[in-house]
Structure formats: structure tokens, C-alpha cells
Amino acid sequence: MKKREKRWVALAAVFALVFGIAPAANAMHIMEGYLPVQFCAIWGVICVPFLAAGFFSIRKTINEHRKTMILLAMSGAFIFVISSLKIPSVTGSCSHMTGTGLGALLFGPSAVSILGIIVLLFQAILLAHGGLTTLGANTFSMAIAGPFVSYGIYWILKRCRVNRRVSIFLAAALGDLFTYCVTSFQLAICYPSEAGGIGASLVKFLGVFAPTQIPLAVIEGLITVVIMIGLESYARPELRELRFVEGDR
Amino acid sequence: MTKNTKTVIILILAIILIALIPLFALKGAEFGGSDDAGSVMVEEITGTEYEPWFTPVLETMIDGELPGEVESLFFCIQTGIGVGIVAFCMGRLVERKKWMKED
Numbered sequence: 378m379k380k381r382e383k384r385w386v387a388l389a390a391v392f393a394l395v396f397g398i399a400p401a402a403n404a405m406h407i408m409e410g411y412l413p414v415q416f417c418a419i420w421g422v423i424c425v426p427f428l429a430a431g432f433f434s435i436r437k438t439i440n441e442h443r444k445t446m447i448l449l450a451m452s453g454a455f456i457f458v459i460s461s462l463k464i465p466s467v468t469g470s471c472s473h474m475t476g477t478g479l480g481a482l483l484f485g486p487s488a489v490s491i492l493g494i495i496v497l498l499f500q501a502i503l504l505a506h507g508g509l510t511t512l513g514a515n516t517f518s519m520a521i522a523g524p525f526v527s528y529g530i531y532w533i534l535k536r537c538r539v540n541r542r543v544s545i546f547l548a549a550a551l552g553d554l555f556t557y558c559v560t561s562f563q564l565a566i567c568y569p570s571e572a573g574g575i576g577a578s579l580v581k582f583l584g585v586f587a588p589t590q591i592p593l594a595v596i597e598g599l600i601t602v603v604i605m606i607g608l609e610s611y612a613r614p615e616l617r618e619l620r621f622v623e624g625d626r
Numbered sequence: 627m628t629k630n631t632k633t634v635i636i637l638i639l640a641i642i643l644i645a646l647i648p649l650f651a652l653k654g655a656e657f658g659g660s661d662d663a664g665s666v667m668v669e670e671i672t673g674t675e676y677e678p679w680f681t682p683v684l685e686t687m688i689d690g691e692l693p694g695e696v697e698s699l700f701f702c703i704q705t706g707i708g709v710g711i712v713a714f715c716m717g718r719l720v721e722r723k724k725w726m727k728e729d
Contacts, residue, residue, distance in 0.1 A: 410680035411668065451715045457708030461701050465648045496704075503700045505682035505692055542633075568668055585667050592644050599637045599644075606630050611719040 382433040389426035406500070406515045407560060409508025416567055421513025427521045428494065430487040438484060445484075445615045448608070452480030453492040455604065460496055460519075464596065466589040474597040475556050478549030479604055481524035482531050483619055493520020518559035527552030542602050550598030557586040 412420075439446060459476030466472055480489040494516050500506040507515045527548040534544035561582035570578040608616060616622045685691055692700075 409682045447715050447718070451712050454708040454711035454715075458705055458712065459708075461704040461708065463701075464645050465652075467648050467652070469648070469652050499704060502683060504697060504704075505685055508680065508682055510680045564668065581667055581670075592648070596641050596644050599641050603634050603637050603641075606634055607716065608719075610630060611716070611723050 379433075386426055386430045386433065389429040406497070406507030406519070407511040407563060409501070409505065410510060411508075412511050412514055412563070412567055414510075416563075417510045417513055419513075420511075420517050420563065424490070424494075424513050424516045424521060427487055427490045428516075431490040434485060434488045435491055438488065442618050445619055448483055448612060448615050448619070449480075449488070449492075451608075452483055452489070453495065455479050456489075456492055456496050457499075459597065459600065460500070464593055466592050468589045470589055472557075472586075472589045472593055474593050474600075475519050475523055475553050476597065477520060477524045477556075478527040478545075478552045478597065478601050481527040481552065482545065482548060482601075482605075483616075483621060486521070486524035486528040489524040490516065490520045493524070514563050515560075518556050518563060522559040523552040523556035526555040542605070545605050546598040546602050548598075549601035550594040553594040553597045554587070554590055557590045558583065561586050 435449070438449060456476040456479075459474045461473070463471040463473045475493075477489050477493055480492055494512070497507055497512060497515050497519065501509050501512055501515075530551055531544050531548035534547060535541075561579055564582045565575050565579035568578055569575040570581065573580075609622065613622065
């Protein structure tokens with residue numbers, strides 16, 4: 378990132394802090410209209426610095442590693458496909474995956490925030506799935522929190538010299554699961570239960586989302602590994618340029 | 627068959643199994659969206675029926691809920707766009723490898 382770009386991100390971060398924390402916050406996809414107005418605004422504003430960082434990160438990728446744009450397109454399309462597939466789960470309800478792990482591992486978490494918001498906009502406008510008012514909260518959980526966790530887990534496992542495919546699997550699966558934990562948290566702080574406060578309702582929301590999501594998180598991990606195996610055999614030059622694989626084969 | 631091919635086949639089988647087993651194991655389950663389960667939970671916690679303060683733009687425009695069939699159309703379009711791009715790019719990469727000199 379260049380100096381000027383860093384300044385922009387920092388500025389956006391300050392902006393988010395001022396507007397996000399100052400009003401002393403009482404704040405998958407959260408359904409349209411289900412978050413009180415102030416929470417919608419807060420989550421939206423929190424996303425701004427990440428989106429700004431993502432914009433610059435993608436611009437840098439386009440300028441410096443033009444060759445890897447094909448992978449960027451694939452990561453975005455991957456999110457499109459994966460998040461449109463609703464899959465039945467052991468709890469008897471359906472949910473869908475996020476697909477953000479792949480992009481996060483290849484291009485870093487901030488780039489994925491841009492890819493993710495495109496998908497969320499598509500679903501919010503055309504499908505009434507998620508929503509425009511809850512776009513900020515959903516972007517934060519799916520396109521920011523999840524990818525950052527994926528990226529962090531992969532980074533740690535790489536340092537510990539864990540087998541690469543196992544690391545990819547864990548990173549993608551846990552990132553997916555974490556997205557839904559964040560969603561539960563976002564709902565819980567808006568709807569603290571009368572008896573136990575935020576904690577009690579967090580447990581309740583996690584009870585709805587987590588068991589449904591666990592098998593799907595496993596599936597997402599496996600799919601990401603499959604795609605990575607494909608890329609490793611056919612897109613080695615690009616992966617090398619992104620420093621995802623080292624030097625020679 | 628290379629080792630990679632085997633791994634991929636095993637993984638794909640595992641994915642299909644995980645996705646389909648609940649469908650057969652839980653006969654008669656509704657398989658509604660977990661997003662809807664979330665809104666039920668909101669009602670349970672607040673104790674009153676929650677009235678969303680904003681309805682989706684498209685629903686306002688067509689005055690009512692999106693018909694199920696049309697919704698599945700939009701989901702298919704989303705999948706289609708995604709699969710199209712992924713398949714196109716993957717095709718290019720596979721073809722390129724064929725013409726690349728072995729280095």
C-alpha cells in the first residue's frame with residue numbers, strides 16, 4: 378500500500394471510530410428491517426475502512442500483478458456460486474456457505490470485503506435475502522470477520538508447518554463458522570433477553586445458527602481444498618506471483 | 627490416476643454425502659432457511675411479534691412477496707453467473723497448461 382492510500386485507510390478508520398463508538402451503542406444474513414436503525418448505521422460505518430483498504434488492495438493487485446486478475450475473478454465468482462447454494466443440514470433447516478475463504482487466502486482478507494459486498498448487494502436487492510438496511514452488518518460478518526479469521530488461521534498454521542491442505546480446510550471451514558457466530562453476536566446485542574441479557578440471547582442465537590452451519594462449514598472447507606488443488610495444478614504461475622506457493626514445484 | 631485426482635474424487639464424494647445425508651436422515655423435516663429460524667428466535671426473545679421496519683425494495687416495488695419460482699430463478703442466475711466465470715477461467719488455465727512448455 379502506498380503512503381497516500383494508507384492515509385486514506387487511516388482516515389476512514391478514524392471516521393468509523395468516531396461515528397461507531399460515540400453514540401454509546403445500545404446495536405448470514407440478518408433479515409431486512411430486523412436491526413434497529415442505529416445499529417444498521419454503526420455496522421455500515423465500521424465496514425468503511427475495510428472496504429477502503431480492500432479497494433486499494435485490489436487496485437494494487439490489478440496494477441502490479443495483472444496476471445492474477447483471473448484468480449481474482451474466480452474468487453469472486455466462487456463466492457457467487459457458493460453463497461447461492463442452500464444446503465440442508467442436520468438440524469432440519471437449510472443454510473448456505475460464504476465462500477469467502479478462497480479469496481482471503483489468495484488475496485488477503487481486505488480484498489474479499491469488496492467481493493463479498495457485491496454478492497450481498499445482489500442478494501439484498503433481487504432476492505430479499507439479507508437486506509439493504511442490514512447490508513453493513515452482513516458485510517461485516519460475511520465479508521470482513523470471516524475472511525480475517527480464515528486468513529489468520531492459515532497464517533498461524535503455515536508458521537506451525539501444518540500440511541497445507543489441512544490448513545486450507547481449517548481456514549475456510551472456521552472462517553465460515555465464525556461468520557455465523559458474528560451474526561449471532563450482532564443479533565444478540567440488539568435483542569438482549571430480559572432474563573440473561575446479551576449473553577443469554579447470544580447462546581440462543583448461536584443455538585439456531587451454529588449447529589446448522591457446522592456441516593456446511595465442513596463442506597466449504599472441502600470445496601475450497603478441491604478448488605485449490607485445481608489451481609495448484611493449472612495456475613501455478615499465478616499462485617507463485619501471489620506468493621501463495623513458493624518458488625519451484 | 628494421479629494422487630491429486632484421487633483426493634479430489636474422495637473430497638467430492640464426501641461433500642455430496644454431507645449435503646444429502648440430512649435429507650434422508652431427517653424425513654419430513656421442513657428445511658426452511660436458518661435466516662427464518664433467526665426471526666422466530668427474535669420473536670421468542672422480545673416476546674412480541676417483531677415488525678420489520680423496512681421491507682425489501684423489490685417487495686415494495688411489486689407490492690408483495692417475491693413468488694417462490696421467481697426467487698429460485700434469481701438464485702439460479704446468481705449460480706449461473708458464478709459458475710460461468712469460474713468455468714471460463716478454469717478452462718483457459720487448463721488449456722494454457724497444455725500449450726505451455728514443461729518447465
